[in-house]
Amino acid sequence: MPNINTGGVRAFSAPGKALLAGGYLVLEPKYGSYVVALSSRMHAVVRRVEAPKASPSSFVVNVRSSQFNGDEWEYELEASTNYQPIQQGLSKNPFIEKVLLTVFNYFQPDLTEQENISIEIYSDPGYHSQAETKVKSNGVKSFLFHSKSIVDVPKTGLGSSAGLVTVLVTAFISCFKPDLDVSSYDGMRLIHNLAQVAHCQAQGKIGSGFDVAAAVYGSITYNRFEPSLIEQLPDTSSSEYHSSLVSLIDKTDWKIKASRVSLPPRLRLIMGDVNNGSETTKLVAKVSEWYKAHYPVSLEIYNTIDNANTRFVDSLRELTVLCDKDTPAYEALIETINDKGREVHPLLQKIITSVNVIRENFRTITKQSGADIEPEVQTALLDAATDLPGVLTGIVPGAGGYDAICLITTDSCNIANETNHDPAFSTVNWLDLSQQDLGIIEEKPNNYENLS
Ligand SMILES: Nc1ncnc2c1ncn2[C@@H]1O[C@H](COP(=O)(O)OP(=O)(O)OP(=O)(O)O)[C@@H](O)[C@H]1O
Numbered sequence: 187m188p189n190i191n192t193g194g195v196r197a198f199s200a201p202g203k204a205l206l207a208g209g210y211l212v213l214e215p216k217y218g219s220y221v222v223a224l225s226s227r228m229h230a231v232v233r234r235v236e237a238p239k240a241s242p243s244s245f246v247v248n249v250r251s252s253q254f255n256g257d258e259w260e261y262e263l264e265a266s267t268n269y270q271p272i273q274q275g276l277s278k279n280p281f282i283e284k285v286l287l288t289v290f291n292y293f294q295p296d297l298t299e300q301e302n303i304s305i306e307i308y309s310d311p312g313y314h315s316q317a318e319t320k321v322k323s324n325g326v327k328s329f330l331f332h333s334k335s336i337v338d339v340p341k342t343g344l345g346s347s348a349g350l351v352t353v354l355v356t357a358f359i360s361c362f363k364p365d366l367d368v369s370s371y372d373g374m375r376l377i378h379n380l381a382q383v384a385h386c387q388a389q390g391k392i393g394s395g396f397d398v399a400a401a402v403y404g405s406i407t408y409n410r411f412e413p414s415l416i417e418q419l420p421d422t423s424s425s426e427y428h429s430s431l432v433s434l435i436d437k438t439d440w441k442i443k444a445s446r447v448s449l450p451p452r453l454r455l456i457m458g459d460v461n462n463g464s465e466t467t468k469l470v471a472k473v474s475e476w477y478k479a480h481y482p483v484s485l486e487i488y489n490t491i492d493n494a495n496t497r498f499v500d501s502l503r504e505l506t507v508l509c510d511k512d513t514p515a516y517e518a519l520i521e522t523i524n525d526k527g528r529e530v531h532p533l534l535q536k537i538i539t540s541v542n543v544i545r546e547n548f549r550t551i552t553k554q555s556g557a558d559i560e561p562e563v564q565t566a567l568l569d570a571a572t573d574l575p576g577v578l579t580g581i582v583p584g585a586g587g588y589d590a591i592c593l594i595t596t597d598s599c600n601i602a603n604e605t606n607h608d609p610a611f612s613t614v615n616w617l618d619l620s621q622q623d624l625g626i627i628e629e630k631p632n633n634y635e636n637l638s
């Protein structure tokens with residue numbers, strides 16, 4: 187799609203994510219995962235600022251996130267220091283900093299010829315707790331305005347930093363490569379590779395990158411890149427940094443697998459936010475210790491989970507094929523989910539049993555490792571939820587823990603009504619979200635004007 191450039195202003199958005207299958211295993215390239223892109227999106231509106239510069243060589247980037255009590259970050263950059271962003275003022279944001287460092291080192295722009303850049307970030311409501319917020323809308327888009335800064339607002343775990351890094355990388359690329367087409371293979375590959383580097387640098391660790399991949403490619407089955415690709419980069423202050431980065435971004439086969447998927451028709455993803463009590467890094471460390479201490483039984487457990495993950499993904503695909511081939515039979519099958527008394531179709535049974543195998547094995551790891559992947563409270567919630575009419579199956583997404591549960595339901599299931607008066611669900615806040623196919627997209631800049 188050509189760019190929707192209005193008077194030099196461009197806008198982009200990238201989705202949040204839920205990892206339905208492949209938690210922990212996805213850290214190894216050989217294991218596949220199933221990531222759903224969500225309708226909660228991170229947005230960036232980017233413009234050149236024509237204000238006169240302090241000196242021809244001074245170059246300023248300003249990023250605002252007005253929704254979070256007017257948060258704002260400003261940086262000065264210079265080519266002579268390998269574009270190390272110099273923070274102006276007190277506010278720190280490692281994600282913005284590493285995006286600047288990565289994209290500017292990749293393009294090596296002549297800053298004396300560049301006008302300053304200003305970016306406004308907007309984030310959809312699903313990413314953060316909605317307490318103490320005020321809605322601002324312009325009839326096209328609505329955003330929640332918080333009374334606190336971004337670092338003080340609890341997050342729901344949908345991957346706000348991956349979404350932020352992805353839209354920011356895209357916004358800066360659009361400044362240096364105005365023909366950027368975010369729906370093209372090359373455009374997405376460039377955004378993906380730069381965003382993975384910046385995200386790993388900001389986090390100070392190399393995760394599987396499924397969140398960045400979903401922000402770029404949308405709902406996908408995903409196998410990760412080898413972490414050594416990023417580990418091998420020289421220090422960012424080194425004179426070889428630019429050439430190594432360009433070689434990694436443009437000339438290296440990352441061997442990731444990202445194939446678009448979509449939930450079968452008439453099925454929906456529901457996310458229930460429970461609280462924000464789990465720390466992924468600690469969980470990952472405990473599971474990795476357990477894996478080493480229990481080898482080779484741990485390998486068998488991983489392979490059992492992997493088989494179940496594959497069966498889960500295959501049966502979702504088979505459901506879509508059935509819907510295309512025999513719509514009346516498919517409609518009847520969906521009704522059996524709404525009417526729990528009726529006989530379960532073998533394809534649905536395959537989904538239910540594969541998820542049960544995944545859950546059972548994660549409960550074993552939970553017991554043996556001390557990492558609360560599916561703790562008892564979550565087991566009780568998932569068991570109660572999957573008994574409800576209209577609910578096909580449910581799982582703890584991502585690293586698990588106490589954060590959230592994910593359900594796959596029919597499109598006629600009203601989960602909020604079903605659970606409204608049930609004390610078993612008193613801790614759950616059902617998020618207003620849906621599965622989305624697309625990752626990064628270009629938006630119309632005027633859709634963000636006049637929010638009030
Ligand atoms: N709207 C925003 N504006 C500016 N910075 C943001 C915004 N949203 C997220 N960030 C940055 O990302 C950080 C949160 O990233 P973090 O990786 O901890 O959470 P997450 O990506 O939402 O969750 P998870 O990784 O558990 O899915 C914030 O502290 C802030 O630096």
Ligand SMILES: C[C@@](O)(CCOP(=O)(O)O)CC(=O)O
Binds near residue numbers: 211343393585
């Ligand atoms: C445990 C892990 O596989 C998934 C973490 O997912 P989340 O941040 O809980 O959505 C770690 C990773 O993939 O980087």
